[in-house]
Amino acid sequence: MRKTKRKSKFWTLLLMIGVIVIAFKSNITLTGQSLFGKIDGDKAGSVPVSTTFDSADFISTDNLHSSNAILVRLDNQKVLLEKNSKQKVFPASLTKIMTAIVAIEKLPDLKKSIVLPNSMFRELYKADASMAGFTANERVRAIDLLYGVMLPSGGECCIGLAEHIAGSEKEFVEIMNQKAAELGMRNTHFTNTTGLHDDKHYTTVKDLSILLSYALKNNTFEKVFTASHYSTPPTNVHSGGITFDSTLFKNLENPAIDGGRILGGKTGYTNEAGLCLASLAQKDGREYILVTAGAKGNHESAQYAIEDAYTVYDKFFKHT
Template structure:
């Protein structure tokens, strides 16, 4: 049920909120968590050139499918999402087609994906309402929900990182100064490009209820987190006072 909405069906660029779909498809693939993947320089160099956010995986580094899942969300790693696309569908172009088919299945009719990470492309777009729907469906997958709620994860040990890499949730770091009072904040996915502005899709719990807030187009880095805090407190307070309020 929609409690409040402003420009929810206006087309916008989702930036790294895109990775919610990447996570969902990867978790739905049935690929074993311990499946190995080896990074190569040819895949990493273009991401570096584009200024994509990365987990920090290096050429010739062998990681697990589980490492890629957590890296794509907690670190918003473009290296992890590119690898997931390759493992699931062979290449990113095929994975993007998969993303669009799944978006249609979910009823995301105002969304079109071009890549697995959310790097800007004029034809890569969505709406706040569609992203909210995507997050809702993603949370129905137990593995996705666990990853989106995780604060810290250590990658598997390998020759490049003998002790693994400790990665922390970007969402939690952003929200640490803006904790809602009315609900228990659980997690979500940030996003930023010059064209998209600062974005945040998140979820919180109050008793047996789950609330989802999507904000996009922020001009300042803290704008989405500040607005998210205010919206959770406002919406939860309003819903308690007037359950029929939309």
Template sequence: MYNNIDNSNKEATESYRRIKEKRAKQQRKMKIIKLSACIILILAVVTVVVKGTTSSNTDNIEIENIVAVDDGNVQREVVTEPQPQGKKVYPYPEIINSYMQITSATVRSPYLALLDVENNQIIAGRDCERRIYPASMTKVMTLIVAVEKLKRLDTTFTMTSDIVSSLMKQQASRAGFDPGEIVDANNLLYGLILPSGADAAVALADMIAGSEEEFVNLMNSKCEELGLKNTHFVNTSGLQDINHYTTPIEMAMIMDYAMKNEICAKILSTYQYTTTPTVQHPEGILLTSNMFSKMYGNEVQGMRIIAGKTGYTDQSGNCLVSYAEKNGRHYVVVIAGGGSAWNVIFDDFDIFKNYTPVIG
């Protein structure tokens, strides 16, 4: 009897031990399963984060391949590169289908362009894409770069005898600042445009860039920024050089850009200005616009000629770029190769009168 009890106890104990071991194995297995699940989850999260970051970073550097169909129904791959952020694009003016070729004998100058500013269209002209020597129209670009680079208009420059004597030898037009005269940037800007002072041009270049050569590099960089295709400058004043050129269309683009700057527009629109008194000029220098000395600006009915810049060298002939308003719309006329200073003025009137749209 006792043996049967002992045997029963042993069997119960053995059964309990086996159950306990089985539960322990199951618990270890569950721990392994849970640990594996955790590891898999962590790896999945890391993969998603890395993939998302990579995708975000490559959004700005990948080239997008787009399938397009041309007129021949042939599929081709168009590669579209992302545009740099924050860089403004200046579209080149379109020569419209209804472009008016100026053939009238009353307009004597050989190279002409008429830009409709609001529509950015060339609506009339004559050899408007031909290379021209811009002469002192160059100074519009000199003005743009100077105004954009100057930090203060009261910055001063001492005019040097080297600048004055060199320009006198080249028979360049001057504003009249004397060697040793201390002139601020504001007075130089007016001296640059109104009387077309090459002395002011070189002084601004030295003040801003350290030399005329370095300043010209800035001018050509600005040409590139504006999308000009056929313009290159060698000096700041427009003195003759075979590598110093533009076209009527691109000179119109330069003028249009200048008139969008408040300071440039004010100076290009001024008839007369008296410089700040100095030791050399106690009463200042009275500067007069070469263009507005030959016109009032209201000669064409319904149109107001607001601003402009003349130019002349033996090789360029007489030049003029002008900016006008009519019925709330704006236009730029560029004239080059004119036979006389008065010819380009009357050509200007003729183009504004007969080739700008009649509205209303």
């Protein structure tokens, strides 16, 4: 009788130990997932000793000039850093990322010439919009307008593409909003192609990271986005063509950062939006995008959005 009771207690104790061990292991796994997420080459929750984690906990977002920021690893869409990433912001010229990718997808022939009508320029000059340098009635290839959209942030290039593709900027904006909905940009609404301020023209840096991740899958967009300068062929107005310089690279002293490199980006600014930047960087064959908005300053001040990008990439690359 005593032997039976002892055996019973023994098996009960063994069962309890087993339950405790399983619970302990489960807790470690859950903790590993919540801290580090999915680890390269391993199942979620597996924590090899030799693994270097993609964690940006060492970057204090309080030290950023930008009020909103998100850092994403491009290949797996892992969010590495966030600061008010779902808060509504005004995108300024980061709008042109959507303008460019929609135009690329809607134009079967990027070498097709487009005439820029005189009517568009009056409103752009009145709004003090940034311009690439084309003039009324100039005949320009679509691909040259795309570089004009992304590098010098040319408003006339945006309107020229929009009117050619959809008949009017208003109709083109409807396509932009349809694309935003298709991509799951739930907190985004566009009212124009240029990013000129409108209270109903808004987004989030989270939504912009979704957009940029999508656009960079397009080879033409990526080539334009990462160009530091570009020269157009001669036109009926500019016999020597026009040379564009990227607004990012003009203000970036050195794109090389701790074994990595900033590959390209789009800047933006309005009084209401502050200084904004969407950029692409690479280290060890991996690509990362950083979207920031709401930095104080203007075109004449220090470029705080670019400073933030350098700070984030520098600190992150040092720990990867």
